[in-house]
Amino acid sequence: MRRPANPRTLSTPGVAVPSPRAVGALLNIQAARDPDRPALTFEGVTISRGELAARVNRRARTMAAAGVKADDFVVVALPNGPAFLEVAYAIWGLGATPVPLSHRLANGELADILDLVQPALVVIDDTGRAGPWPVLTPSQTHDARQDGGPLPEIASTHLKAIASGGSTGRPKVIVDMAPALADPDVPLLGMRPDDVLLNPGPLYHAAPFGMTCFALGWGLHVIIMPRFDAEETLRLIDRHRVNWLFQVPTMMHRIWVLPDEIRGRYDVGSLDAVVHIAAACPSWLKKNWIDWVGAETVWELYTGTEALGGTSISGTDWLAHPGSVGRVLPGYELKVLDEAGQPCAPGQVGEIYFLPQRGRGATYRYIGAEPKAKGEFETLGDMGYLDEEGFLYLADRRVDLIVTGGANVYPAEVEAAIDAWPGVQCSVVIGLTDVDMGQRVHAIVETADGTLDEEGLHAFLSVRIAPYKRPRTFEVTTERLRDDAGKVRRGALRQARMAPAA
Numbered sequence: 358m359r360r361p362a363n364p365r366t367l368s369t370p371g372v373a374v375p376s377p378r379a380v381g382a383l384l385n386i387q388a389a390r391d392p393d394r395p396a397l398t399f400e401g402v403t404i405s406r407g408e409l410a411a412r413v414n415r416r417a418r419t420m421a422a423a424g425v426k427a428d429d430f431v432v433v434a435l436p437n438g439p440a441f442l443e444v445a446y447a448i449w450g451l452g453a454t455p456v457p458l459s460h461r462l463a464n465g466e467l468a469d470i471l472d473l474v475q476p477a478l479v480v481i482d483d484t485g486r487a488g489p490w491p492v493l494t495p496s497q498t499h500d501a502r503q504d505g506g507p508l509p510e511i512a513s514t515h516l517k518a519i520a521s522g523g524s525t526g527r528p529k530v531i532v533d534m535a536p537a538l539a540d541p542d543v544p545l546l547g548m549r550p551d552d553v554l555l556n557p558g559p560l561y562h563a564a565p566f567g568m569t570c571f572a573l574g575w576g577l578h579v580i581i582m583p584r585f586d587a588e589e590t591l592r593l594i595d596r597h598r599v600n601w602l603f604q605v606p607t608m609m610h611r612i613w614v615l616p617d618e619i620r621g622r623y624d625v626g627s628l629d630a631v632v633h634i635a636a637a638c639p640s641w642l643k644k645n646w647i648d649w650v651g652a653e654t655v656w657e658l659y660t661g662t663e664a665l666g667g668t669s670i671s672g673t674d675w676l677a678h679p680g681s682v683g684r685v686l687p688g689y690e691l692k693v694l695d696e697a698g699q700p701c702a703p704g705q706v707g708e709i710y711f712l713p714q715r716g717r718g719a720t721y722r723y724i725g726a727e728p729k730a731k732g733e734f735e736t737l738g739d740m741g742y743l744d745e746e747g748f749l750y751l752a753d754r755r756v757d758l759i760v761t762g763g764a765n766v767y768p769a770e771v772e773a774a775i776d777a778w779p780g781v782q783c784s785v786v787i788g789l790t791d792v793d794m795g796q797r798v799h800a801i802v803e804t805a806d807g808t809l810d811e812e813g814l815h816a817f818l819s820v821r822i823a824p825y826k827r828p829r830t831f832e833v834t835t836e837r838l839r840d841d842a843g844k845v846r847r848g849a850l851r852q853a854r855m856a857p858a859a
Contacts, residue, residue, distance in 0.1 A: 377538035379512035381449035383574030384410040386541045398580045411505030416447035418503040427452030429477035434458040440495040452511035456518045457561040470520045473725045513537035519563045529726035531662045550576035554601040557585045563662040587611040591623035598627040605763025606638040632656045635763035647672045661737045664720040666711025681748040698731045706752045710734035759788030774821045783838045787851040800828035809833040
């Protein structure tokens, strides 16, 4: 069913707001205005603004008693649920910085990230996984005897710190240089305080975390899910008259391939904005969504956790520029450069570079990595080209990066884990096209005799890397995968395996 044209526009993320308040105070501000209004729904249970603010304030005071103070890093490694968001807001309430992590990280990965972050506190269900760092379970951060009233308003120096796999095989942490400030009366992206937002994605990812938390602070009714389920997503849209849906292309695909009779059961006519992020969306899939919910409803954001820059495109513009991810967002400069650092002509593929108008280093800093730059411009490593009108097209998500189900997998990190398995002489991990996940992680493993105990290797990897990073398919070879300098022609290996399928 197609609806009348959507009057909203997708405005610029990150634009300065006129009357900023500390993010940690936003829930208190909204609760004071209407304490009984719905704030957060999870698995059929709705928490009001007043109840949510009080729970956050009690958690903040409990964590303060545990030693958390302004500008500390506090790790949140929990499954999706109200506790994740309450703990995050409590951290902001103390002027500290939340570090959201997947609760499914392997112990080695978690330990590496904690060593980089040096947290004042880790909030996690299994406290034994925190190693030497101070730790509380989520229930231990909520002392009902604590005062539920507002705390003194203080803004964290850094809004958030997001962990990411590293291209060198080691994790890195991306520290947001923006202070935790926002205007409770000026929602961005065209949101309205009476809107309903559904986030079906994991809260430890930067975009779902940021959008969900800010929507709560702006007074929206936010719905989260324990995990993505295609039909349940449609049911929630219908049940709660959802206006905003944030998802990745894998979610879009799984919804689209539901049988027609299942998709037809649910009314999605309330949707004003379907925003997809995190990975390239196949053109056929995007066109089907545009035909289903309307071109004015479908929006795409291309950016990175580093917030170096980005682009956006509406469904209407996409129909005129199919395959594009849009024009550069206001507040940023965009260049596509060749290997010599010279600007590429329209249609010529090069590496994509951004520069915030506030200058290099204004949006982020790394812990555990160094940025890649040409002059003042920095890159995420993505390749693409511009057309004559300044619309950007991605040629490859990254040179080596695998994007599977909207999650980033760095081959070096997976290869390092595989190479530790006895009998493996070398491994090369590539992404192969997958109709459901966008790309699947595929491992080519070199052994001396051409045999591989896949079951044993699966068990070995299960305690070293997160599930989404583990190869879905393996092949074994006796041929040398790397030359004497340790170099590998990863693109050629991928192409050889793509050609038969094509």
